[in-house]
Amino acid sequence: MSTITREQPRVSASEAFTSHLHPTPSWQSADHSMPTGREETWRFTPVKRFKPLMAEGPFGQINTITELPEGVTSRIVDAATAKELSFDPPVDLVAARAGEAAQTLVVEVAPEAAPGTPVVITTEGSDELASSQMIIRVGQQADVVIVLRRTGVAKLASKVEVQVAEGARVDIVTVQDWTAGSVHGGQYSVQIGRDAKVRSFQATIGLGDTRLVERIEYAGPGGELDQLGVYFVQAQQHVEHRLLVDHNYPHTVSHVDYRGALQGKGAHSVWIGDALIRKTAVDINTYETNKNLMLTEGCQADSVPNLEIETGEIRGAGHSSSTGRFDENQLFYLRSRGIPEDQARRLIVEGFFLDIIRRIGLPEIESRLVEALNVQLASIDDVSHDSLLGEDVEA
Amino acid sequence: MAELVINDLHVDVETESGPKPILHGVNLTINSGEIHAIMGPNGSGKSTLAYALAGHPKYTITSGSAQLDGVELTGLSVDDRAKAGLFMAMQYPVEVPGVSTSNFLRTAKTALDGQAPKVRTWPKIVTGALQRLEMDPSFAARSINEGFSGGEKKRGEIVQLDVLNPKFAILDEIDSGLDIDAVRIVAGGINRYADQGDRSVLLITHYTRILQYIKPSHVHVFVNGRIVESGGKELADELEVSGYDKYAKAVRV
DSSP states (O other), X not given: OOEEEOOOOEEXXXXXXXXXXXXXXXXXXXXXXXXXXXXXXXTTSOHHHHGGGGSOOOOEEOEEEEEOOTTEEEEEEOHHHHHHHOSSOOSSHHHHHHHTOSOEEEEEXXXXXXXXXXXXXXXXXEEEEEEEEEEEEEOTTOEEEEEEEEEEEEEEEEEEEEEEOTTXXXXXXXXXXXXXXXXXXXXXXXXXXXXXXXXXXXXXXXXXXXXXXXXXXXXXXXXXXXXXXXXXXXXXXXXXXXXXXXXXXXXXXXXXXXXXXXXXXXXXXXXXXXXXXXXXXXXXXXXEEEEEEEOSTTOEEEEEEEEEESXXXXXXXXXXXXXXXXXXXXXXXXXXXXXXXXXXXXXXXHHHHHHHHTTSOOHHHHHHHHHHHHHHHHTOTTSOSSXXXXXXXXX | OOOEEEEEEEEEEXXXXXXXXXXXXXXXXXXXXXXXXXXXOTTSSHHHHHHHHHTOXXXXXXXXXXXXXXXXXXXXXXXXXXXXXXXXXXXXXXXXXXXXXXXXXHHHHXXXXXXXXXTTTHHHHHHHHHHHTTOOGGGGGSEETTTOOHXXXXXXXXXXXXXXXXXXXXXXXXXXXXXXXXXXXXXHHHHHHHTTSSOEEEEEESOSGGGGTSOOSEEEEEETTEEEEEESHHXXXXXXXXXXXXXXXXXXX
């Protein structure tokens, strides 16, 4: 975290939103060409590894288990019905393949429902090429927590949509917890209704390669988004999160904060944070930040924040990105109180992630993330292997 | 005992264009129980002295020595200097997100004492120190310095001094940016620490204001990387009236 860049927003004067960063969405796989790696949207990706997810198939289904509290129902619909229910067509070939899934899981939270327990959806990979599509619809004024856990070995093309109606409050926690040999790509779209509040956590903590396109838009004024991400990347692993927050309504808010830790030769993370402020989106506020902690030499973090602003009448817009080793001043400060160097590093890295993990509010998920962090740190020589903040989570 | 003996200390600071000499032979002996104030204009090297003694990696001691109770500090790591009894309150305390003040101090106390403080009494120790510095007990659970105001950060440094109770405290411009009430609160904390009798203080300051509350046994004028004048409390009174001009000019000639 030694280098910090803060850029002035780039102002684009275009009236209509056309951008090479965001190709025209389409349900037709024929409309999406097979990437070569030279495209702007694929240039950070080892395309070859993701090619199986763009093949013609046949794709199987991934085993999916749902735990639905009162006020929440589910049904299976066909591809044509899914298309009608959807607000965000596929933006690339991986998502288009996911959209071809014969069965789409639709989960509906009734208006004003406030179940005390979370909706839990678990998908379990079995090492077969699979496609998966889900549409989650949250009724107006509902108050719900949704957990999407992904485990097993995956070769998965996925598409997830979350539609949040007026005034609802939703926490959505997605955990990519794949085992070695997995490859997972897909699209995750959230639509935030008028005055709705959404907290979205994206944790990519397992093994294998992951590439997710995360798209946020609003369906009315006053919507608020907190989008938080944590990722741990090991040797030869590729983890990519590509975000677009589309401020298409006035008085909307978005805060994005993604933090990653990388270790080992060939560990590669990509974070793209695009915020688009449309001409109509007056009085909006957006801030996006990405921080990458390099635990060893030989890893690479690509971090690209970008603002496209079509109106100047906003409350605030900013972004920051930093990538580096441990901060010299933080280390000095902790050590000047007598804390040995390896413990000082441990405090800094644990604090860096617990700062986000603690906000999830689900003990089981929090402890799984802490466990994954411990694994990530277990082989790092200059970081103490004993947790110093662990009990904070349990308390 | 808390005796610091600095002998002909020369220090370079790391800059983009290479090392730059800042301290040009500092000699200073602080006996157990004394409070020494080092005063000087901006850029005179006062803070460099503090950082070099504490072991910040940007500062290199090129020659000379600094011994705390006979232990040579110059070759020790930052944390070993703290274990030798040295504490430095920083002019700009650093934020560490996600690490609570209570946890931080417990980790430090464990490292300094070689054993963890008792779980049962620990919260009371931290809360007590916070209350003495007129800070809300909720600060114990907050991340180190994160979201603290400038004054809260400075008071937080003295909370740490109170809890860790080192042999020797270097306070680097602890009074800058504080309103008058905060100066009084911070000075109260420093006096409680010094009144133990066997502790020593090196108080680095630009202003004489805090010396209305803390009575130094010695006052030194620091200009251009060395001590140019030493005296008692009356030297601070003189600086209050005439400023540093006289000393700065003398050095230039």
